[in-house]
Amino acid sequence: MTVDAYAGVRRRKQTPWTVKFGDAFASKLIAVGGIGTIAAIMLVVLVLLGTAWPLFQSPPTPQWRTFAGPSFKHVGLDEHELILWGVDSSGKLSVFATAAGEPLVEYPSPESDERKVTATHLSIDRSTLVLGFSDGSYQVAEIGFKYDLLNAADLPPDVKVTDAEPIAVRDGQVYQRFDGTSVRRTQIVAPEWSAPKSLGSAAVTMIDYLGTSSPTAQQSKSHVVAIVGEELAFGTISRKKAPIGKKFTESLAVTRCQLNSRNAKGGPLSLTLLNGEDHAVVAWPNGTLDRFALAGESPQLVESASGLIGGGELTASAPLLARQTLLCGDDSGRVIGWNILRAKETNEVATSQTSTADGFQLVPAHELLLSKLPIRSISSSQKNHMASIVDSAGETSLVFVTTNDVLLSTINPLGEKTQLTTFDPGDDVLVASSDGKLAITPLKIAHPESSFSTFFGSVWYEGYANPQYVWQSSAGTEKAESKLSLMPLVFGTLKATLYAMLVSVPLALMAAIYTSEFLSASARARVKPVVEMMASLPSVVLGFVAALVIAPLLQSHLLSVLTAVVVVPFSFVLAGHLWNLLPLDKIVRWERARLFALIACLPVSLWLTSRIAPVLEGLLFEGDLVNWINSGSGSAVGGWILVLVPLNCCLVAFLMLGPLAEWTRVIAGRCTPRGFAVYSLLRLMLASVLIVVLAWLLALLLTSIGLDARGSMFGSYQDRNALLVGIALGFCVIPIIYTISDDALQAVPKQLRSASLGCGATPWQTTMRVVVPSAMSGLFSAIMIGLGRAVGETMVVLMAAGNTPVMDWNPFNGFRTLSATLATELPEAAKGSTHFRTLFLAALLLFVLTLIANTIAEFVRIRFRKRASQL
Secondary structure (H helix, E strand, O other), rough: OOEEOOOOEEEEEEOOOOHHHHHHHHHHHHHHHHHHHHHHHHHHHHHHHHHHHHHHOOOOOOOEEEOOOOOOOOOOOOOOOOOOEEEEEOOOOEEEOOOOOEEEEEOOOOOOOOOOOEEEOOOOOOOEEEEEEOOOEEEEEEEEEEEEEOOOOOOOOOOOOOOOOOOEOOOOOOEEOOOOOOOEEEEEEEOOOOOOEEEEOOOOOEEEEEEOOOOOOEEEEEEEEEEEOOEEEEEEEEEOOOOOOOEEEEEEEEEEEOOOOHHOOOOOOOEEEOOOEEEEEEEOOOOEEEEEEEEOOOEEEEEEEEOOOOOOEEEEEEEEEOOEEEEEEEEEEEEEEEEEEEHHHHOOOOOOOOOOOOOOOEEEEEEEOOOOOEEEEEEEEOOOEEEEEEEEEEEEEEEEHHHHHEEEEEEOOOHHHHEEEEEOOOEEEEEEEEEEEEEEOOOOOOOOOOOOOHHHOOOOOOOOOEEEEOEEEEOOOOOOOOOOOHHHHHHHHHHHHHHHHHHHHHHHHHHHHHHOOOOOOHHHHHHHHHHHHHHHOOHHHHHHHHHHHHHHHHHHHHHEEEEEEHHHHHHHHHHHHHHHHHOHHHHOOOHHHHHHHHHHHHHHHHHHHHHHHHHHHHHHOOOHHHHHHHHHOOOOOOHHHHHHHHHHHHHHHHHHOOHHHHHHHHHHHOOOOOHHHHHHHHHHHHHHHHEEEEEEEEHHHHHHHOOHHHHHEEEEEOOOOHHHHHHHHHHHHHHHHHHHHHHHHHHHOHHHHHHHHHHOOHHHHHHHHHHHHHHHHHHHHOOOOHHHHHHOOOOHHHHHOOOOOOOOOOOOOEHHHHHHHHHHHHHOOOOHHHHHHHHHHHHHHHHHHHHHHHHHHHHHHHHHHHHHHOO
């Protein structure tokens, strides 16, 4: 339909189909884009959650199977769970195929009619077997396996392995088909017993052995400790390769001391080497733990501690993998983990004694109450700090000792006859042994060290004096505990954000207020794009500049920087008061020059700082602030002044703007403009003197009572520290906060400004009491967006923070953030490992922290908007 328009041009009254199509297409495209954005975010969350979820999954119920076998004192498996072997009380080694429980081969014991086996010991990694004999000697043998990869054509004629039956046993060897074509042949290596070595003339009733290096090394030492009659014998075996040839020579040096005769009734329960070869602990059934120091010329009994809580008897004892924790189980179902720590580090730990001859103490670091029945056996994992604990009813509990978490509890089919349990090298199989039977079950405990307490609780790690939050994903040895607490990373993220916001928020907001409310439109049009261009600088460049340029300058001019924090703002405030002293006609005439006068304050204040800082450094910090912090020498007054001056400034500002504001208003109403300007200047000078004097007096008081800021607020100075990160990261955040804040201030209606000025308010009063409250929702959004940028920043904190995961508010110390940890460790983490999944959990936590911050920001922004709408 067409009609004549007023101008005489015939126009269509219906919307063209192209416009309709464009509108429909645009609306659909926007909807798809919005839904796609939400779906992409949710997909990221699902990927993070799906990768981290296995860390908290419970293991499935074990499926046991049993087969006949002799009574063993020690049991072990090969790494592929194909061969199971056991050693009886006579030292005879029996080998079985685990698939069918079929006996393979037996190796006789080295005992004879003249000497009988009286003690046995198997290393935690199930690779070294030690036998003690009735004549006071001992022998050692290595338990090893031989693996061969074969093609199907190379198999013996009578060996048939298929996909349906992948395992076959022939002539003491086990053949296993894997990956479709290859076959692995596994057999145990016949043990070769070492020559007998004598530890004394009486029978060896208990023995422990520790090999400290590879048997092929040019020079190595091993250690053996044994109870020989009424004595404790400690032997050091030195093994050296001859200069000519390939022969090795061994020498045994033995030292002895008497056992504690008060505990001799019934014989000892266990003998264990702990903390390497430095200590030996004898556990007695009555609950006494006798610790012998082995570092001297001869073993020395230095401590007798009670290993029981609430009385009873000890029924089982065994060390964990790294031999720094001794687990002791009693007849009430309780298991206590004992660590050996320096006595000076155990002030906050309840111990049985207050002092020992060697300065160490046995400390109960872990406690587990598993059942009400006596503990029968304890066995350590070969892979981590997991242990298998069996009570007298046969209930088998798998616990991760470091975090005191019970991973799995099950009744094994051997029941109350269970004598011991053991793990395979990969913790994939658990074996239980009784008199005449063996039981075996697969295990699926992929991440035993992961739990809520691991990631967010304080954990008592071996070698630490108390429970702590520690992130240490790698270690020098395979026996070290994994330390995966996320709290140091969360703390580092919050610390970086705090210092960055302390630097960026005041500068960005004040700059936005000045350019929006006091700067001319033409000058603002030039200044704002320049500030916004700062956001385009790559963060890696800023981190590089911070680490290589700013860090050395900050270290050499530390007090100048700290002094400038006070002197520069004071110079601007002082310049404003001096400007008000000018005659009114000159103030109006020189209005355009005010900006240049303020800009000139910056170099002048920096010049004053460079002159004041060396004087203060000489008076308060012995001429070098960094050395004063690190050395701990000199008076503590200067450190307290550094802390108290900014606090006093905030206190005085609060008093001026709060309780004393009404008094100032009354005086302003009674004075002329020039008189009030003089009053304001005198008030500023008096407040400045009061700040300094009060800080000095309080510093003297705190120092006189023995307090030092270097022990609480300041630590050692590191060139990569929080102050450096605050400067560099604040530079990244300032453009974002400034731009959004300026736009929010500009969005305030001009009518509000005009109304305020028309009522007689000054431009500053109009800004602070009308414009800023109206724009508060936008200002708060700007701060929160800057906060999100600071939380997720990676390269600046990676290069300038030092990457030390410590929980310390010290501004001169380093830290590590969640984002920096992801950047440095994720590329090297093994896929599917606990470390790998923990990093995904850290990424999820970073996402949640940002989500919480943005959610809180949105609620606050809505509240401010409602209040602003009432103006």
